[in-house]
Every structure is written in C-alpha cells, then in structure tokens.
Amino acid sequence: MTLPSFDALNVGDEIPSLTTEPVSRLTLALYATGSGDHHPLHLDQDYVRSKGMPDVFAHGMLGMAYLGRLLTQWVPQEAIRSFGVRFTAITWVGERMVCTGKIVEKIEQDGEKCVRLELTCANEQGEAKHKADAVVVLA
Amino acid sequence: MLIDKKHIGMKVPPHSVNLTAWQLKWFAKATGETNPIYFDEEAAHKAGLPGVLAPPTFFFCMDMDKEHPFDYLETMECDLGKMLHGEQSFNYYKPIYSGDKLDFDGEITDIYDKKNGALQFVVKEVKVRRQGEVVGDLRSVMVIRA
16 A cells, blocks of 8 residues: 555545444444443443433444544555544444545645545434544655 | 542553454454454564554553553542543554553543533543553543533
8 A cells, every 4th residue: 555645635635435334233242342342331231221321322432443444445554643533423223334534734744744634434314423633644 | 520620630540451463353353444454463464564453543442451441430430321432532653563562651631521510521641652662642531421
C-alpha cells in the first residue's frame, strides 16, 4: 500500500467508504472477546433492562474500530498521526454501519504534509452514530 | 450526587499488558478485518513486521485490560450501569505489535457536568510506553447518567 499524494488531493475529496455487516449479538460477543470489554451493557439483556434501557447495544469502540478500518484500507496505519471520536448516538443490534470520510484541511504539521479528515459512522438511514477526525500524513 | 472534583489529578493505578497475537486475532474477527497483517503472524512477518500489528483503537483495549478497568470511576462511587463512552482519542508515535509489553500510566484530568448534573463527564489521559519510550497516548471521556 502506498501513500496518496498530498498535491493530488483537495479539500472536499472523499476517501473510499466502508459498509459493515449488520451488528449482531454475535458481533458484540466477539467484540467482547477481542477487546476484553465484557461490560454487561453489551451482552446481558436482563442487566440492561434493569438499568432502564430496552436492549443491549454496541460498544462505542466497535464503531471506532470500523472507522479505523476505513482509514487503514486507505493508507498504511503508520501514516495516522491522531484519531479522535465523539460518540453521538447508540448503535443498536441489527444496524449496519456506513463509514465515510472527507478531507477538510490540508496542513503542514511538524514538517510533514498532512490532511485532516472528518469521518462519520452512520446507520443506513443516515443517522450519525460517531463523528470523528483524524490527521494523516501523505506523500 | 455530583462527583467530587477533588478527584481531578488522581493517578490511575498503572498496569502493564503483554500484547498477544491471540487477542489481536479475535479483535480482527470481531471487527471484520480482512488485512492479514492484523491477525496472521506469518503474513505480518512476510510484510516485514516484527509481529501482528495492533489496529488504531487497540490502545483502548489494552488500557482496559486489568482486573477493574473502571477502578477510577469506582473510587468516585459512580454507578457503572449508568456509564456511556462519550469521546475517545489517540495520538500515535510508534506502531505496536504482538510480543510487545506496554505500560499504561493514567491520570484524571477533568470532571465536569452538563444539564444541571444530569450528565457528568470524567476525563482520563493515559500515556503508553514500551521500554520507557512513549509510543502513544489516549484520552477517554466517560459519561455518567443521573
């Protein structure tokens, strides 16, 4: 995988999107294993109902992991300088995640040619679940 | 009850994690990862990497890899059933691989509330070191519902 050229990209350009399989209870169980996050809010419906919520829901970090895949399918991971996310809505079982990103700024940072990207993880109806940004070094 | 702001500046008990290819394999399976450098040791070696590459959010998983991952919220007497993840960010300095031993060293840097205390926010910042060298840092904002 090679780095995209800084000069060839413009503010407003979109990077290739990523659409996931629907989030299932199995996905949440696998994510609990892989991440080590076994919080019952994501696994135990009885517990969740006792806390006043209707059903288990996805780990926020699962959505951020999908946004990480969006970045690393576009550039090698070592090009990522920073990556941050705000979790704005809960992702429920059955929802398919659509991850998109666009360049919002071209900057020079610590002598490196970088772009700042705005990333969104939304459901298929377009409801944003996570809004993120990342700074990535280009060639 | 509002969280006491005296906890700003509190050090989180440090911990260390041995990053294993086994755990990265399960993480890749859970997240639908298809690039084998994230789950196959042989493929990673063929790509010239010393081990399986940890993906961009994996610092968070390792930061949670301890007996009581929310020990700092328990110290503040928060109900962990009313907790939501508000924000998460990372800075990256060096890639990390299976076989690495990472040391996590965190501190509570802010506590604030919104909506007359209906939502409370606890900010934790953590430095990650490998053999003394900082390889990344993370900032987590946890939200506690009233």
